[in-house]
Amino acid sequence: MANKANAEIGVIGGSGFYSFLDDVTEVEVDTPYGPPSDSLFLGKVAGRRVAFLPRHGRGHHLPPHRINYRANLWALRSLGVRQVLGPCAVGGLRPEYGPGTLLVPDQFVDRTLTRSSTYFDGLPLPDGTVPRVVHVSLADPYCPTGRAAVLRAARERDWEPVDGGTLVVVEGPRFGTRAESRWHRAQGWSVVGMTGHPEAALARELELCYTSLTLVTDLDAGAESGEAVSQGEVMRVFAANVDRLRGVLFETLAGLPATGERDCDCGAALGGMDPGITLP
Numbered sequence: 314m315a316n317k318a319n320a321e322i323g324v325i326g327g328s329g330f331y332s333f334l335d336d337v338t339e340v341e342v343d344t345p346y347g348p349p350s351d352s353l354f355l356g357k358v359a360g361r362r363v364a365f366l367p368r369h370g371r372g373h374h375l376p377p378h379r380i381n382y383r384a385n386l387w388a389l390r391s392l393g394v395r396q397v398l399g400p401c402a403v404g405g406l407r408p409e410y411g412p413g414t415l416l417v418p419d420q421f422v423d424r425t426l427t428r429s430s431t432y433f434d435g436l437p438l439p440d441g442t443v444p445r446v447v448h449v450s451l452a453d454p455y456c457p458t459g460r461a462a463v464l465r466a467a468r469e470r471d472w473e474p475v476d477g478g479t480l481v482v483v484e485g486p487r488f489g490t491r492a493e494s495r496w497h498r499a500q501g502w503s504v505v506g507m508t509g510h511p512e513a514a515l516a517r518e519l520e521l522c523y524t525s526l527t528l529v530t531d532l533d534a535g536a537e538s539g540e541a542v543s544q545g546e547v548m549r550v551f552a553a554n555v556d557r558l559r560g561v562l563f564e565t566l567a568g569l570p571a572t573g574e575r576d577c578d579c580g581a582a583l584g585g586m587d588p589g590i591t592l593p
């Protein structure tokens with residue numbers, strides 16, 4: 314099955330992660346849910362076949378709430394991907410999580426409003442098959458093997474990560490008010506982002522391993538008293554750290570198990586329940 318349009322690991326992130334790779338193959342994929350954010354870019358890193366998908370599309374034209382998350386995960390799986398890494402930019406909710414912090418969350422809280430967040434909604438697909446109602450467990454939303462691989466890779470690259478924390482996912486595209494920021498912090502949550510949900514939940518429904526890596530680009534709403542976050546500053550901090558983040562990602566890819574040797578439960582998330590549709 315190893316052909317040019319075949320991959321084992323997916324990375325959902327921008328062109329900064331793949332544009333310099335030699336021998337990248339661009340593949341257009343369609344899905345029953347419509348097209349994904351962009352073409353998928355297939356390349357080889359550390360001997361692994363990796364599919365990169367620009368989450369916001371080339372040129373960053375899709376705001377977080379208009380990303381077709383269902384199509385993105387479906388497209389990755391249809392190429393053979395079983396493990397997904399989802400790097401994203403976030404705001405830090407605590408003063409100690411300043412710009413440049415790498416936090417690997419172990420929980421998220423969904424505060425989004427308008428997104429299609431399940432494949433199992435009882436609505437027929439274009440081929441006439443109808444998904445059944447299936448409730449997957451999301452108590453631990455991230456792959457333990459993937460998390461461990463990221464933490465190990467970051468330490469090897471001398472970037473001490475924050476191990477664990479709660480990512481609260483908001484609708485966006487606006488940044489939060491100071492009151493929202495205070496509230497999120499008072500709940501004990503760690504960082505705030507706009508894309509972590511439904512990505513992780515959909516990956517679980519497709520029995521994919523999913524690991525979130527968050528890069529803090531700002532203190533959310535100045536974490537109360539400081540300067541408010543601006544898009545320019547977020548972009549600047551992300552660009553300043555993209556090489557490091559790519560280094561950690563690539564180190565992580567080398568440390569992930571082969572597809573047939575996953576030692577986690579992610580690949581059995583449906584527990585033998587029949588979803589009524591055939592996963593790609």
Ligand SMILES: [Zn+2]
Nearest residue numbers: 456522577579
């Ligand atoms: Zn897993």
